[in-house]
Amino acid sequence: MTALTTETRRPPAPTAWIEAGGAPDDAVQAVRGGLTSAGVRLEPNARGRIVVFDPDDPGAAARLTAAAASGRVLALALRDATDGWELLRAGASDVVIWDGTPDVAHLIADRLRRWHAVDELLDCPHVRDFLIGESPAWRAALRDAVEAARFTNSAVLITGESGTGKERLAELIHDLDPRRPKRKLVILDCSTVVPTLSGSEFFGHERGAFTGASTVREGAFELADGGTLFLDEVGELPVTLQAELLRVIQEGTFKRVGSNVWRKSRFRLICATNRDLAAERERGGFRSDFYFRIAGCTLHLPSLRERPEDIAGLFRYFCRQVAPDREPPPLSEPVRDLLLHRDYPGNVRDLRSLALRIIHRHLGSGPITVGDVPEHDRPARPGEDRGGDRRLELYLRDRLAAGSSVDELTAEVRAEAFRLCSADRHGAPNGAGGPGEPEEPHRHRVPEKASLTGAGAAPRG
Numbered sequence: 001m002t003a004l005t006t007e008t009r010r011p012p013a014p015t016a017w018i019e020a021g022g023a024p025d026d027a028v029q030a031v032r033g034g035l036t037s038a039g040v041r042l043e044p045n046a047r048g049r050i051v052v053f054d055p056d057d058p059g060a061a062a063r064l065t066a067a068a069a070s071g072r073v074l075a076l077a078l079r080d081a082t083d084g085w086e087l088l089r090a091g092a093s094d095v096v097i098w099d100g101t102p103d104v105a106h107l108i109a110d111r112l113r114r115w116h117a118v119d120e121l122l123d124c125p126h127v128r129d130f131l132i133g134e135s136p137a138w139r140a141a142l143r144d145a146v147e148a149a150r151f152t153n154s155a156v157l158i159t160g161e162s163g164t165g166k167e168r169l170a171e172l173i174h175d176l177d178p179r180r181p182k183r184k185l186v187i188l189d190c191s192t193v194v195p196t197l198s199g200s201e202f203f204g205h206e207r208g209a210f211t212g213a214s215t216v217r218e219g220a221f222e223l224a225d226g227g228t229l230f231l232d233e234v235g236e237l238p239v240t241l242q243a244e245l246l247r248v249i250q251e252g253t254f255k256r257v258g259s260n261v262w263r264k265s266r267f268r269l270i271c272a273t274n275r276d277l278a279a280e281r282e283r284g285g286f287r288s289d290f291y292f293r294i295a296g297c298t299l300h301l302p303s304l305r306e307r308p309e310d311i312a313g314l315f316r317y318f319c320r321q322v323a324p325d326r327e328p329p330p331l332s333e334p335v336r337d338l339l340l341h342r343d344y345p346g347n348v349r350d351l352r353s354l355a356l357r358i359i360h361r362h363l364g365s366g367p368i369t370v371g372d373v374p375e376h377d378r379p380a381r382p383g384e385d386r387g388g389d390r391r392l393e394l395y396l397r398d399r400l401a402a403g404s405s406v407d408e409l410t411a412e413v414r415a416e417a418f419r420l421c422s423a424d425r426h427g428a429p430n431g432a433g434g435p436g437e438p439e440e441p442h443r444h445r446v447p448e449k450a451s452l453t454g455a456g457a458a459p460r461g
């Protein structure tokens, strides 16, 4: 990505439009006057809306919900007698009590200015062309990410299923980070860290620190000085290792293995995981003190199931990646239908692989038709039940991509086959409760990620 330069511009005048959500006219006029004096431009087309309401008005929540359907809304209550949570639930993005003082008008102007700056970033080609998606679920997640990247320096924890774009989002956050000069993004996949070498991986080592340490090595925290450290798959870090990282994450200080010298590193920390760390914390698999250090700001990326509206746009994007010089071919109706209704257990990564398989088969300049879809990606014939096979295939593909060996997978499939066979013999076809069966049915683990970054810390310029 090329660096953004928008931070050098003067902040634009905040704009908004005021709607009277049941408040008396003279009060709305007073609010208008206050905001105009605070430098807010009142424009009917402004994306930010301010709904001024009387807390006693029983229709206030409904009015907010209606206004929020067409943009972000700041709920401005004329008195403090309001359940702020209720207003947020009704669709308001922010809630302010108007006490009539100029201070409140300036506070609102500042908030509108921030909204505007975030919207501008969200809409700039740099962001739009890097992370594709227009669905409300995606835009809401991206808005939070852009705001955290640009206006805070807090540690960010990105959660979401495998393939939802966590690593790509980390790249964007690094890129939007306004620090200057800013150094590189360093990526460390925690699932590949060998426990015996973890000290060296994270903190580096001195020459001769241990057998085989023939040269000095900088660790991930040192490499990330002045830049960003992205700890991917942070949920895989053993608890003992989490304890070792507490100090460096909190203070930025560490010692290389084999050295007594404290070093300092100023880095922004971004972590990602597809695990439910809150549940892990409860069962003791993840340290709470570590969690609170890495989760200064949490961002959750929606799965592709939650944003089917984005499938066609993502498909076009992947076509352009393959053939940047020509317009992506249109999709015939059955192919569009197939793309929309297919399962994507690997989310965007899955869609991308499918798109590439289809694009590479497509010849000529006409639309993409059913003949361009490889055989194993086609829908089952009526009456043919390929669901199980297909799910198994996708599962195996994902596990192989995540680094599982064929032997491991074979053992797993054999164990599952024995279990089903035994369950059938004992008359419990679903594997539940047959005599001699384990109490908990065996379940496939959630597919792990395909490692794109490989082992070790990988600096990105």
Ligand SMILES: Nc1ncnc2c1ncn2[C@@H]1O[C@H](COP(=O)(O)OP(=O)(O)OP(=O)(O)O)[C@@H](O)[C@H]1O
Residues within 6 Å of the ligand: 130, 131, 132, 133, 160, 161, 162, 163, 164, 165, 166, 167, 168, 169, 232, 272, 273, 274, 317, 348, 349, 352, 448, 449, 450, 452
């Ligand atoms: N919104 C998006 N726009 C364009 N490409 C995307 C988007 N989201 C994901 N991708 C692409 O999908 C693939 C998977 O994304 P990424 O590696 O960021 O996912 P992830 O959530 O980090 O996965 P994992 O949990 O398995 O590490 C990459 O090729 C990435 O470029």
